[in-house]
Amino acid sequence: xxxxxxxxxLGGVLIDWNPEYVFLDAFHGDRKKMLWFFExxxxxxxxxxxDAGYPLAKxxxxxxxxxxxxxxxxxxxxxxxxxxxxxxxxxxVEILKNLIASKKYKIVALTNWxxxxxxxxxxxxxxxxxxxxIVVSGDEKTRKPFKEIYNITxxxxxxxxxxxVFIDDNLRNIEAxxxxxxxxxxxxxxxxxxxxxxxxxxxx
Numbered sequence: 001x002x003x004x005x006x007x008x009x010l011g012g013v014l015i016d017w018n019p020e021y022v023f024l025d026a027f028h029g030d031r032k033k034m035l036w037f038f039e040x041x042x043x044x045x046x047x048x049x050x051d052a053g054y055p056l057a058k059x060x061x062x063x064x065x066x067x068x069x070x071x072x073x074x075x076x077x078x079x080x081x082x083x084x085x086x087x088x089x090x091x092x093v094e095i096l097k098n099l100i101a102s103k104k105y106k107i108v109a110l111t112n113w114x115x116x117x118x119x120x121x122x123x124x125x126x127x128x129x130x131x132x133x134i135v136v137s138g139d140e141k142t143r144k145p146f147k148e149i150y151n152i153t154x155x156x157x158x159x160x161x162x163x164x165v166f167i168d169d170n171l172r173n174i175e176a177x178x179x180x181x182x183x184x185x186x187x188x189x190x191x192x193x194x195x196x197x198x199x200x201x202x203x204x
Contacts, residue, residue, distance in 0.1 A: 008096065008131075009168035015125060020034065022076060037073060041073070050114045111136055165202070185197070
C-alpha cells in the first residue's frame with residue numbers, strides 16, 4: 001500500500017474545541033445541569049445541522065422559540081463561540097508540520113464546521129494555511145459522515161481512496177470513510193497517532 005495523501009480532521013485532532021469552556025461557567029460549575037442542557041437543548045445534532053450550512057441566527061431563533069426559558073443560554077452558544085476554542089493541540093500540529101516538511105504527501109483537511117465560524121478559526125490558527133486545501137462542511141452544505149462530503153474531497157484533490165489516510169477523532173466518521181475505501185485512523189491522542197501512522201509506513 002502506497003500512501004500519498006493524508007486527510008486531517010480539525011476539531012478534536014488539531015484544534016481543541018469544547019463548549020464546556022463557556023457553559024461550565026454559565027451554569028456556575030453545575031456539570032449535571034450543563035450536560036442536561038447539551039443533551040436536551042443545544043444538542044450535538046443541532047450543532048451539526050449548522051455544520052451542514054444551516055444559518056446560525058435561524059438555528060438560535062428556532063431553539064429560543066422552542067425553549068424560551070433558556071434564551072440566554074441558547075444565545076450564548078454562538079454568541080460566545082470563540083471562547084469555546086481552547087487552542088491548538090500542539091503535539092498534533094507538530095506531526096502535521098513534520099509531514100508537510102517531508103514533502104512526501106498531499107495534505108488536506110476535511111472538517112465539520114459552520115462556514116460562519118470557520119473564518120474565526122482561520123484568523124486564530126496559522127497552521128490552517130499549511131494545507132493544500134480544506135473542505136469545510138458548511139461551505140458544501142453537507143457533512144461527515146455523509147458520503148457526499150468524502151466524494152467532494154476525493155474529487156477536488158484528485159485523491160485515490162486506497163492511497164489515502166483519513167485521521168478523525170469520531171469513529172463514526174472513520175467508518176464512513178472506510179466504506180468508501182479510504183484508510184482510517186481513529187485519533188485518540190498524538191502519541192498513539194504516531195504509532196498508527198507507522199502501520200502505513202508513515203514516519204514523523
